[in-house]
Amino acid sequence: MSSLLMMLLPIIIIEFILLIVALIDLVKIPETNGPKWLWAIAIVCVSIIGPIIYFIFGRKQV
Amino acid sequence: MMQWRVLLQKEWRDHVRSLKVLWIPLVFVLYGVMQPVMLYYMEDIMKAVGNMPEGFDMGITDVTSVEVMASTVGQFHLIVSLIIVLSFMGIISKERKNRTAALLYVRPISFSSYYFSKWSGATIVALVSTIIGLLASYYYTVILYNEVDAWRIAALIGTYSLWVLFVVTVTVTASALFPTGVAGTLAILLTYFVQLIDSIIGQFWTVSPWKLGTYAVTWLGSKPDSSDFWLSVVVTVIAIIVLMFVGVFGARKNMENIKI
Numbered sequence: 001m002s003s004l005l006m007m008l009l010p011i012i013i014i015e016f017i018l019l020i021v022a023l024i025d026l027v028k029i030p031e032t033n034g035p036k037w038l039w040a041i042a043i044v045c046v047s048i049i050g051p052i053i054y055f056i057f058g059r060k061q062v
Numbered sequence: 063m064m065q066w067r068v069l070l071q072k073e074w075r076d077h078v079r080s081l082k083v084l085w086i087p088l089v090f091v092l093y094g095v096m097q098p099v100m101l102y103y104m105e106d107i108m109k110a111v112g113n114m115p116e117g118f119d120m121g122i123t124d125v126t127s128v129e130v131m132a133s134t135v136g137q138f139h140l141i142v143s144l145i146i147v148l149s150f151m152g153i154i155s156k157e158r159k160n161r162t163a164a165l166l167y168v169r170p171i172s173f174s175s176y177y178f179s180k181w182s183g184a185t186i187v188a189l190v191s192t193i194i195g196l197l198a199s200y201y202y203t204v205i206l207y208n209e210v211d212a213w214r215i216a217a218l219i220g221t222y223s224l225w226v227l228f229v230v231t232v233t234v235t236a237s238a239l240f241p242t243g244v245a246g247t248l249a250i251l252l253t254y255f256v257q258l259i260d261s262i263i264g265q266f267w268t269v270s271p272w273k274l275g276t277y278a279v280t281w282l283g284s285k286p287d288s289s290d291f292w293l294s295v296v297v298t299v300i301a302i303i304v305l306m307f308v309g310v311f312g313a314r315k316n317m318e319n320i321k322i
Contacts, residue, residue: 004106007099007206014092018085025081048092055085056148 015048022051025059032058066175066182073183082149082187090195093141097134098202101125127207128282134199135218139275142192143229143253150184150230151246154237154313163320173314177238181306184230192226193219214281221278221291224298228271229253231302235309238316271298 022043026032032039039058043050077083100107154177157163166176200215232252236245253272260272268290277294280286 004103007103011092011095011099014088014095018088018092021081021084048089051085052089052145055081056145059080 018048018051019043022054026054029059031060033060034058063175065171066179069171069176069179070182073179074186077183077187086145086149086187087191087194089145090138090142090191091198093138094134094195094197094199095202097137098130098199098206101130101133102206125207127203127210130207131200131203131210131215131218132279132282134203135196135222135275135279138195138199142195142226144250146184146188146226146229147233147246147249147253150188150233151237151249152242153180153184153234155240155242155245158316158320159242161321164322167317167320174310177234177306177310177313180238181231181234181309184234185227188226188230189223192222196222210282217281218278221274221281221295224295225271225274225278228274228298228302231305231309235305235312238309239312269293269297271301274298 023040026036026039026043039054042058043054046053157166196215196219200210203210229249233245233249236249236252239245240248257272257275260270264270264273268287271294273290273294277286277291
């Protein structure tokens, strides 16, 4: 079981980095497409896909 | 050359500030690593979540490293072009809309260096991310399964890089020609939809840029038919060059559409 954990650790770390970076960016960014709190829920609750969707569609890119 | 370098620096700063240099490699590594780990621990996962009948054998424990790598690239293939298209579809068209273009176009900048700075910036991010992702999945495959010949992986990465170049060029050119929404749709159609058609009725021809993904995987087991493969490479390179010219032309032609 510990080897499973060791193997899964990089995946969990990357997921975690994505989540944290997305959240920090969400706090710092002045405006997003759609309400901010909805993005916060999406980033935290939907793992991996949530931050990706935020980076692609959430940041205001015009 | 000087203009290109300055514009590329601006481009790079944009990619850093929009965090593209961070999240695109991370996501690619994630998708590269997930498949080998998932396949390796499938039995444990199944035991943990579902009550399988006694003596149930799924026959997935004896997969070879080549099969694992092939299925990883298959998984990778789905996500790569989608993420590249979606994150770079506004690369030129958004500048026309958010008034950056007006600031740029009043200066004596050649449109080719403008287009190539955009193209190079997107290419650096996309290509480096793809290579890192594929290397990560190779590393995991070697750790969990057996050795795969390094030259096969090199050939796979080389072939796949050309496909990534093609996707980037299609996206940047579409962005130069059309507004963001249209550009994204067109680029998705040209990469995904044509690939779908290619996989359905593609046995009638063997030379097309959309076959590069398949050829890349073929390197793992045997070798792709060399004349078909090299013809596809040549066709793809020609398509990229033609698309570049179209893109420079489109950037110049859309000068009147900028917002001031």
